[in-house]
Amino acid sequence: MISDSDRAAEKVARHSYGKLIAFLAARSRNVPAAEDALSDALAAALRVWPERGVPDNPEGWLLTAARRNLMQAARHRTVRDNASETIALAFEEAEERMNDAQNAVFPDERLKLLFACTHPAIDGSIHTPLMLQTVLGIDAKTIAQAFVVSPDAMSQRLVRAKIKIRDAGIPFAIPERHILPERLAGVLSAIYAAYGLGWDGLDGEQDSRIGLTGEAIWLGRALMTILPEEPEVMGLLSLMLYCESRRHARRDADGVYRPLEEQDTRLWNEITMAEADTLLRKAGALDRFGPFQCQAAIQSVHATRRRTAATDWEALVALYRALIAMKPTLGAKVSHAAVIGRVEGAAPALVLLDRLEQRAIASYQPYWAVRAHLLSELGENDAAMEAYRIAIGLSDSPAVRTFLTGRLQTVISR
Amino acid sequence: MQYALIIRESAEDFVRRGDPAYRDGWTAYTKALVQAGILTAGAGLTPPETGTIVRRKGEDHDVQDGPYPEGKEQLGGFYVIEVPDLDAALEWATRVPVSEQGSVEIRPRLQVA
Numbered sequence: 181m182i183s184d185s186d187r188a189a190e191k192v193a194r195h196s197y198g199k200l201i202a203f204l205a206a207r208s209r210n211v212p213a214a215e216d217a218l219s220d221a222l223a224a225a226l227r228v229w230p231e232r233g234v235p236d237n238p239e240g241w242l243l244t245a246a247r248r249n250l251m252q253a254a255r256h257r258t259v260r261d262n263a264s265e266t267i268a269l270a271f272e273e274a275e276e277r278m279n280d281a282q283n284a285v286f287p288d289e290r291l292k293l294l295f296a297c298t299h300p301a302i303d304g305s306i307h308t309p310l311m312l313q314t315v316l317g318i319d320a321k322t323i324a325q326a327f328v329v330s331p332d333a334m335s336q337r338l339v340r341a342k343i344k345i346r347d348a349g350i351p352f353a354i355p356e357r358h359i360l361p362e363r364l365a366g367v368l369s370a371i372y373a374a375y376g377l378g379w380d381g382l383d384g385e386q387d388s389r390i391g392l393t394g395e396a397i398w399l400g401r402a403l404m405t406i407l408p409e410e411p412e413v414m415g416l417l418s419l420m421l422y423c424e425s426r427r428h429a430r431r432d433a434d435g436v437y438r439p440l441e442e443q444d445t446r447l448w449n450e451i452t453m454a455e456a457d458t459l460l461r462k463a464g465a466l467d468r469f470g471p472f473q474c475q476a477a478i479q480s481v482h483a484t485r486r487r488t489a490a491t492d493w494e495a496l497v498a499l500y501r502a503l504i505a506m507k508p509t510l511g512a513k514v515s516h517a518a519v520i521g522r523v524e525g526a527a528p529a530l531v532l533l534d535r536l537e538q539r540a541i542a543s544y545q546p547y548w549a550v551r552a553h554l555l556s557e558l559g560e561n562d563a564a565m566e567a568y569r570i571a572i573g574l575s576d577s578p579a580v581r582t583f584l585t586g587r588l589q590t591v592i593s594r
Numbered sequence: 595m596q597y598a599l600i601i602r603e604s605a606e607d608f609v610r611r612g613d614p615a616y617r618d619g620w621t622a623y624t625k626a627l628v629q630a631g632i633l634t635a636g637a638g639l640t641p642p643e644t645g646t647i648v649r650r651k652g653e654d655h656d657v658q659d660g661p662y663p664e665g666k667e668q669l670g671g672f673y674v675i676e677v678p679d680l681d682a683a684l685e686w687a688t689r690v691p692v693s694e695q696g697s698v699e700i701r702p703r704l705q706v707a
Contacts, residue, residue: 301680348702349595351679359681 188234192225196239197317200246202293206352208250211296211314211342217253221245290315291406292352294399297341298366299350306341307366308373313338316374316395326377326392354406364407368416368472371399375420380577393427396420414463415473418456422479425452437583445486453483471507474499478515493522510540510547518550526554545574549584556591564591596634596703597683598674602667604695608641619691626689627673638671667697674703 197218204214221242235241297310309327312318324334344350355363378392400417407413429447432438460476478499485491500516513536521529533541533551541547552567568588575581610616620638627633645660661668677683680700687698 299680301684348700349597349678349680349683351681353679353681355681359685 188229188238192238192242196242198290198293198315200239200243201314201317202289203243204246204250205296205314206289206292208254209349209352210346212339212346213250213253214246215342217246217249218242220249289352291402292354294367294370294403295355295363296345296350296352298363298370299345300363300366301348301350302341302344304366306337307370308377309334310338310341311370312374312392314342315399318392318395360407360410361412364410364412367403368412371396371403372416372420372472374399375423379423393420393424397424409466411463411466411468412470412472414459414466415470415476418459418463418476419472419479421452421456421459422476422483425449425456425483431579435579436586437577437579439583440482441485441491445489448483448486450486453486456480457483469502471503474503474506478503493519497523510536510544514544514546514550518553521550521554521557526557530554530558543574545571545576548574552584552587556587561591561594595679595683596674596676597680598672598699598701598703599683599687599690600672600699600701601670601690601692602697602699603670604667604693607670607693607696608668610693611641616691616693623689623691624673627675627686632675632677632686634674634676636671636673639669642668666695670696 200218201211201214204217205211208214224245225238225242229235293315294311297314298307302310309323312323312326313320320335320338321331323338324331327334354360374392375396378394378396397417397420400413400420404410404413404417425448426440426443428449429443429445430438438444456476457480460473460480463473463476478496481492481495481499496519497516500512500519503512504516514533517529517532520532530551533547533554536547548567548571552564552571555561555564555567565588568584568591572581572584572588575584607616624633624636627636642661647658647661649656649658675683675686677686683700687700690698692698
């Protein structure tokens with residue numbers, strides 16, 4: 181039987197892990213040491229709480245214990261470390277604040293940790309995994325699964341990045357105004373990547389991923405409270421909320437994938453969509469356009485269909501053009517070709533697709549899905565079937581596979 | 595923390611050291627570091643052709659002329675600065691007057707306990 185104290189420790193561990201790590205790491209500037217200290221504190225909690233009962237403020241208890249572990253470790257490492265005194269003072273101050281009120285005020289340092297994890301001195305490909313592990317407390321195994329790499333490889337890369345943060349002296353701070361825009365881009369990309377992982381995992385093959393969309397939105401909201409005047413932060417949050425509002429319309433009653441333009445707009449969440457609209461408008465008023473606002477604007481054009489029952493494809497062409505000018509990603513280029521197919525026809529859209537670099541598109545599923553669709557519109561059935569087969573082969577979601585197989589059958593039976 | 599700003603320059607850069615426009619940039623930068631009170635060490639180095647390399651060969655030593663000439667960038671000099679963190683070091687690194695062929699590497703100084 182699992183005792184109440186075990187459950188309490190587990191609950192605190194799950195809800196406060198990121199917060200506690202962030203707090204400990206921000207003070208000691210040492211993520212691996214903070215993790216060691218906290219895991220020892222959690223082990224102690226599991227030993228002590230069943231005997232003496234769960235403390236009134238479990239978070240505070242863990243912080244105190246972890247702090248003690250961290251100080252001890254620091255003393256062992258170097259006696260000359262004159263920073264340890266400042267660290268001690270900072271901790272005492274924080275504990276006082278946490279203990280004096282009945283609703284503990286915890287200085288949430290997670291956003292500072294977020295900036296450390298996405299620092300340009302750290303390899304960009306590890307930003308999102310690092311953020312997921314240290315800020316949100318998601319275990320390395322789950323992260324490895326989402327990124328389709330082995331748990332060992334992922335753990336090693338995470339450890340290396342944390343050592344780099346410590347040894348290179350990467351700061352735990354919200355960057356100063358003059359470098360904020362470029363640093364923010366890294367944070368926003370990492371949050372959006374986390375959202376994307378959760379989004380891709382919606383089919384239920386990997387339940388653990390689903391929570392990521394919620395966590396990413398939470399991070400977006402938290403970032404906005406600290407940086408309320410940054411239009412790109414609003415743009416990202418708006419973008420995620422637009423996607424979120426359509427969550428239940430992505431599959432029909434039989435669980436079959438529904439492309440955006442065929443979704444039943446009555447299944448869209450009006451409240452979430454209205455919040456996304458408001459955010460995008462507020463961002464626009466600040467008059468500093470950026471790639472996330474542009475992507476949110478693209479979503480808002482699709483969202484307008486719920487009122488007008490039509491999609492403004494011309495507006496989408498203009499927005500994708502703007503997006504490519506700011507951020508020429510493969511995804512933006514393929515989507516641009518898809519909307520050109522709507523406005524100018526399949527032939528000019530295929531010309532755009534043909535211009536993409538062969539090496540880049542070889543394993544890019546959306547390219548093949550769009551290509552197949554355009555070819556079938558032109559009546560080039562053999563080429564369309566070929567492209568559908570490649571698109572199906574590259575899909576990692578059963579629902580999408582089923583949908584594309586249906587399209588392929590229509591072409592075959594012509 | 596102490597960071598080394600390791601300066602690498604191209605062959606053309608080494609030639610341009612005689613050019614006042616290039617040289618004055620470095621003088622001004624060094625002055626700014628001193629002014630800020632963060633410069634703890636540093637040296638500019640003469641061009642790579644003037645270098646001599648000593649390598650261990652078993653029990654013996656082998657003395658050779660200069661570094662490998664094929665590298666596009668060669669060590670031109672370094673500064674050691676004392677700043678709070680990597681971002682502060684990066685801020686100073688972006689001010690180093692290297693040309694487009696040159697580079698600045700930022701490395702924390704080794705801490706010996």
